[in-house]
Amino acid sequence: MTRTGVLIETGEGKIKETNFGVLTAARGKAGDNEVYALLLDGDAEAAKAELSAFGVQKIIAISIASGDLATSPELQADAIVAAAKEYELKAVMGLASTTGRDLFARMAATLDLPLISDCISVDVNENSAVKSHFSGKTFATIKVEAELMLCTVRPNAIEAVKAPAEAEAISFSATVSDGAKVKIIERKKGDGGKVDLTEAPVILTGGRAIKSAENFSMLEECAALLGAAVGASRAAVDAGYAPHSMQVGQTGKTVGPKLYLACGVSGAVQHFAGMKTSKVIVGINTDKDAPIFAKSDYGIIGDIFEVIPALTEALK
Ligand code: FAD
Numbered sequence: 110m111t112r113t114g115v116l117i118e119t120g121e122g123k124i125k126e127t128n129f130g131v132l133t134a135a136r137g138k139a140g141d142n143e144v145y146a147l148l149l150d151g152d153a154e155a156a157k158a159e160l161s162a163f164g165v166q167k168i169i170a171i172s173i174a175s176g177d178l179a180t181s182p183e184l185q186a187d188a189i190v191a192a193a194k195e196y197e198l199k200a201v202m203g204l205a206s207t208t209g210r211d212l213f214a215r216m217a218a219t220l221d222l223p224l225i226s227d228c229i230s231v232d233v234n235e236n237s238a239v240k241s242h243f244s245g246k247t248f249a250t251i252k253v254e255a256e257l258m259l260c261t262v263r264p265n266a267i268e269a270v271k272a273p274a275e276a277e278a279i280s281f282s283a284t285v286s287d288g289a290k291v292k293i294i295e296r297k298k299g300d301g302g303k304v305d306l307t308e309a310p311v312i313l314t315g316g317r318a319i320k321s322a323e324n325f326s327m328l329e330e331c332a333a334l335l336g337a338a339v340g341a342s343r344a345a346v347d348a349g350y351a352p353h354s355m356q357v358g359q360t361g362k363t364v365g366p367k368l369y370l371a372c373g374v375s376g377a378v379q380h381f382a383g384m385k386t387s388k389v390i391v392g393i394n395t396d397k398d399a400p401i402f403a404k405s406d407y408g409i410i411g412d413i414f415e416v417i418p419a420l421t422e423a424l425k
Contacts, residue, residue, distance in 0.1 A: 110137075110142055110143060111137060111142045111143070111199045111200060111233050111234050112142070112143045112145065112196065112197060112198050112199050113135040113136075113137075113142050113143070113144055113145065113198065113199065113200045113201075113202065113233050114135075114144075114145045114146075114147050114189075114192070114193055114196070114198040114200065114201040114202070115128065115131050115132055115135045115144060115145070115146055115147065115165075115201070115202050115203065116147045116149070116189060116201065116202070116203035116204075116209065116212065116213075117146045117147060117148050117151060117156070117160070118203070118204055118206060118208055118209070119148075119150055119151050120305065120308075122151075124151065124156060124159050124160070125204070125308060126269070126308060127204055127206075127265055127307070127308055128204065129163050129269030130262065130264075130265060130266065130267035130268060130269045131202050131203065131204060131262045131267065132144060132146070132160070132163040132164060132165060132269070133163065133164075133267055133268065133269050133270045133272075134202065134230070134231045134233070134262060134267045135164075135200070135202055135231075135233060136164045136272060137232070137233055137234045138232065138234065139234075140164070140272055142233060142234070143166055143167075144163075144164050144165050144166055144167075144274075145165070145166070145167045145168075145169055145196055145198060146160045146165045146167070146168045146169065147169050147171060147189055147192055147201070148168060148169065148170050148171060149171055149178060149179075149185055149188070149189075150178075150179060151170070152170075153168040153169075153170035153278035153280070154278050156168055156278075157276050157278060161273060161274050161275060161276040162271050162272075162273055163269065163270075163271060163272060164272035164273070164274045165274060165276045166274055166275075166277065167276065167277050167279055168276050168277070168278045168279065169192055169196065169279050169281050170278065170279070170280050170281065171188050171189065171192050171281050171283060172188075172280065172281070172282050172283070173188050173282065173284075173285050174282050174283070174284050174285075175287055176285070176287040176289070179293070180292050180293045180294070181291060181292055181293065182211050182212060182215060182291060182293070183215060183289040183290065183291055184285055184287070184289050185212055186212045186213075186215035186216045186219060187219065187283070187285040187286075188283040188285055189201065189212065189216060190216050190219055190220060191281075191283035191284065191285060192281055193257060195281060195283075196281075198257065199233070199256075199257065199258065200233045200236075200257065200258035200259070200260070201213075201216070201257065201258075201259055202231065202233070202259075202260050202261070202262060203261050203262070204261060204262060204264055205226055205227040205228070205261035205262060205263050205264065205363070206261075206264060206307060209261045210226065213226065213259055213260075213261050214226075216259060217259050220257065220259075222253075222255045222256075222257055222259055223253050223255055223259070224259045224260065224261070225238045225240060225251050225253065225258075225259070225260040225261075226240070226260070226261045227240055227241070227261060227262075227263050227363065228260050228261065228262050228263065228266070229241065229248070229262075229263055229266040229267070229365075229386055230266070230267060231260055231262060231267070233258060235252065236252055236253050236255070237250055237251060237252040237253070238251055238260050239251075241382075241385070241386075244359050244378055244379060244381070244382035245381060245382045245385040245386075246378075263363055263365055263386060264307045264308060264364070264365060265307075265308075265310070265364070265365035265366060265367070265386075266365045266386050303338065303339075304332070304336065304337060304338040305338065306338045306339075306340055306354075306355065306357070306362050306364060307362055307363070307364055308338075309336075309337055309338035309364070309366050310336065310337075310366050310367045310368070311332075311335045311336065311337035311338070311366055311367060311368045311369075311370075312337055312338050312339070312340050312357070312364055312366045312368070312369050312370070312384075313328045313331060313332050313335070313337055313338075313339050313370045313372055313417075314339070314340035314341060314342060314357055314369070314370065314371050314372060314374055314384075315328050315339065315340075315341050315342070315345050315350070315351065315372050315373060315374075316341075316342040316344060316345055316372065316373040316374030316375065317342065317344035317373065317374075317375075318372070318374075318394075318395075318413055319341075319345055319350055319372070319373055319413070320350075321350060322349065322350045322351065324350070324414075325339065325341075325350060325351060327413075327414070327417050327418065327421075328372060328417065330421055331417050331420055331421040331424065334421060334424040334425065335424065337366075337368075338366075339351075339355065340355050340356070340357040340361075340362070340364065341355040341356055341357070342356070342357070342358065342374045342375075342377075342380050343356055343360065343379065343380070346361070357380065357383040357384050358377075358380040358381075358382055358383035358384075359379040359380075359382040359383060360379070361383055362383060363382075363383045363384075364384050364387065365384075365386040365387055365388075366384075366387050366388070367387075367388045367389065368387070368389050368391070369384050369387035369389070369390045369391065370391045370393065371384075371390065371392050371393065371394075371401050371405070372393050372413045372416075372417060373393065373394060373395075373413045374392070374394070374401055375394070375396075375399050375400055375401060376392065376399060376400035376401030376402070376403070376404055376405075377400070381404055385404075389406045389407070390404060390405045390406050390407075391405060391406065391407045391408070391409065392404070392405035392407075392408045392409070393408075393409045393411060393413050393416050393417075394408075394409075394410065394411075395410065395411065395412055396410075397410045
């Protein structure tokens with residue numbers, strides 16, 4: 110049995126669904142690890158029901174004695190480190206999201222400990238995790254020898270499985286020095302109301318074949334019916350059809366949805382690096398020899414300007 114902490118991320122005041130896969134991994138293979146949910150900005154009491162359903166035993170609502178936790182990733186990282194020490198955690202896990210990447214790197218640097226980032230599976234009891242290398246061409250199992258295992262998990266890489274428990278809410282005030290050099294002064298919201306790419310269970314990605322920014326509305330319409338997010342290949346982004354925030358791939362976002370529809374995307378290795386762990390991949394391409402088909406579970410040889418409207422109609 111290992112006492113494991115999971116940093117819980119919230120968005121729009123709600124607990125992100127992708128946390129639940131991390132909580133599942135935190136319970137360990139035998140499912141008997143003691144799981145501590147670490148909350149930086151959430152209401153521990155309000156989170157009780159949702160987190161209890163995934164085996165959380167303690168919800169630690171972290172605050173700091175002086176300073177504003179919300180405005181400083183440095184203070185946040187220090188506060189998580191303080192909580193890990195206070196509750197004698199053997200591992201702290203989180204999402205390989207923008208926030209997770211930022212905070213876990215800071216924690217690893219502060220503690221001078223290794224960090225295994227962007228894992229696709231984790232065995233906390235063995236201090237080991239699997240992560241992809243060389244743009245997803247190989248996978249390595251990494252074992253750390255450290256008093257505290259730090260790792261971030263690729264969103265949606267681990268299936269969330271419920272395991273009901275009775276979570277207890279605890280308040281913890283960390284004593285951290287307020288010498289933060291970085292301060293968040295403003296947060297600008299992106300595309301309001303749209304499904305977050307890294308969170309989405311279904312993604313439709315438009316490649317160069319989409320031909321214009323306006324044509325992305327064809328994908329948006331279909332995505333809205335599927336509860337999906339819309340992504341873009343780098344060629345589509347470079348051509349100015351979509352913002353970089355929508356780019357999937359080696360130099361864009363890493364995603365792992367249940368269903369990934371590559372619409373007019375050739376299937377370059379750098380694109381594949383960002384969506385390889387999708388559960389089911391569907392390639393839609395006019396070229397029967399396009400590399401995407403070698404990596405797809407299902408292939409549709411066809412024109413996206415015919416296939417997507419037909420799919421939208423069928424969904425309606
Ligand atoms: P193309 O390769 O031009 O493919 C378009 C496809 O659409 C073709 O297969 C064509 O047959 C098909 N098509 C054309 N018309 C239609 C139609 N009407 N209906 C259906 N199919 C049609 N790429 C990324 O995506 N993400 C990254 O993060 C990324 N990072 C990179 C990092 C580096 C260092 C480098 C060197 C490259 C990176 N790339 C990345 C670029 C990558 O190598 C490819 O150039 C890019 O993915 C190609 O995008 P695409 O598939 O949309 O375009």
